Amino acid sequence: MSGGAAGPGAAFRRAAEVLVLLLGALAALMAQLAPLAPLPDAPMPDLFWCVLSFFALRRPEATPMLLVFALTLTRDALLGGPLGAGALSLLLGTEMLRLRARATPAPRSLLGDWAAAALVYAAAVGLQWLMMALTFAQPPSPMALAPHVATTALAIPLIAGFLRYVLRLGASPRESEA
Numbered sequence: 277m278s279g280g281a282a283g284p285g286a287a288f289r290r291a292a293e294v295l296v297l298l299l300g301a302l303a304a305l306m307a308q309l310a311p312l313a314p315l316p317d318a319p320m321p322d323l324f325w326c327v328l329s330f331f332a333l334r335r336p337e338a339t340p341m342l343l344v345f346a347l348t349l350t351r352d353a354l355l356g357g358p359l360g361a362g363a364l365s366l367l368l369g370t371e372m373l374r375l376r377a378r379a380t381p382a383p384r385s386l387l388g389d390w391a392a393a394a395l396v397y398a399a400a401v402g403l404q405w406l407m408m409a410l411t412f413a414q415p416p417s418p419m420a421l422a423p424h425v426a427t428t429a430l431a432i433p434l435i436a437g438f439l440r441y442v443l444r445l446g447a448s449p450r451e452s453e454a
Contacts, residue, residue, distance in 0.1 A: 293331070293338035296445060300327040301347045305354055319423035321431035322397065324351055325366065329393035330436045332373035333384075334446030344370045361407045365400035372396050386433070394429035401425055 304323035312320070328347070332339045348363035348370075355362075376392055377384075401421055408415035439445045 290337055293335050293445075294340070294343065296443075297327070297331045297335075297338050298343070298347070300331075300439070301351075303327075305351055309354060319427045321427040322424070323431065323435060325369075325393075325397050325400075325428060326432050326435035327439070328366065328370055329373055329397070329432060330439050330446060332370045333377045333389050333393065334436075334440075336374040336377045339370055339374060341367070341371070358404075358408060358411075358413060361404045362400075365403040365407075368403070369396040369400040386436075390429075390433050390436070393432050394425075397428055397432075398425050 301324055304327045307323050308320060324347075328339070328344065345363060345367055348366045349360070351366070352359045352362045373392060373396055380388075401424070405415045405418065405421065436446075
């Protein structure tokens with residue numbers, strides 16, 4: 277039964293999941309700030325989005341809107357760029373993935389979740405580009421953004437696999453919630 281009162285165990289589990297999201301997102305931000313690219317101009321995947329999308333799809337209750345807003349605003353401040361544009365687009369993207377997780381029955385395909393996370397990220401980057409263009413800021417070339425979006429799309433299943441199978445977080449898309 278899913279509508280009953282949650283006990284202290286469920287509350288502890290949710291708090292632990294939120295804490296893991298917070299720590300994972302901050303670790304991803306720190307990795308993005310470190311000079312890890314093999315070449316100076318090599319595209320770096322958005323590891324922050326990979327972590328955030330994993331939790332939004334696998335544990336939507338661990339991604340409350342206010343926490344996501346605070347994390348994405350922190351991301352904007354640390355990584356540079358227009359403050360708030362990235363936060364708004366990633367917040368909307370996270371909410372879209374949360375809706376997908378709640379609307380789609382439990383045995384979801386991994387490929388479907390991967391495609392959803394990648395497409396939502398591409399849309400979020402497009403929205404950021406549009407917001408910059410509408411405010412007369414100089415947006416980056418779409419051709420310059422394409423490798424970043426592609427590397428992020430390729431990193432999504434790798435980060436999801438690491439979080440799921442190495443750190444044992446989140447439910448498998450084939451497991452139903454009982």
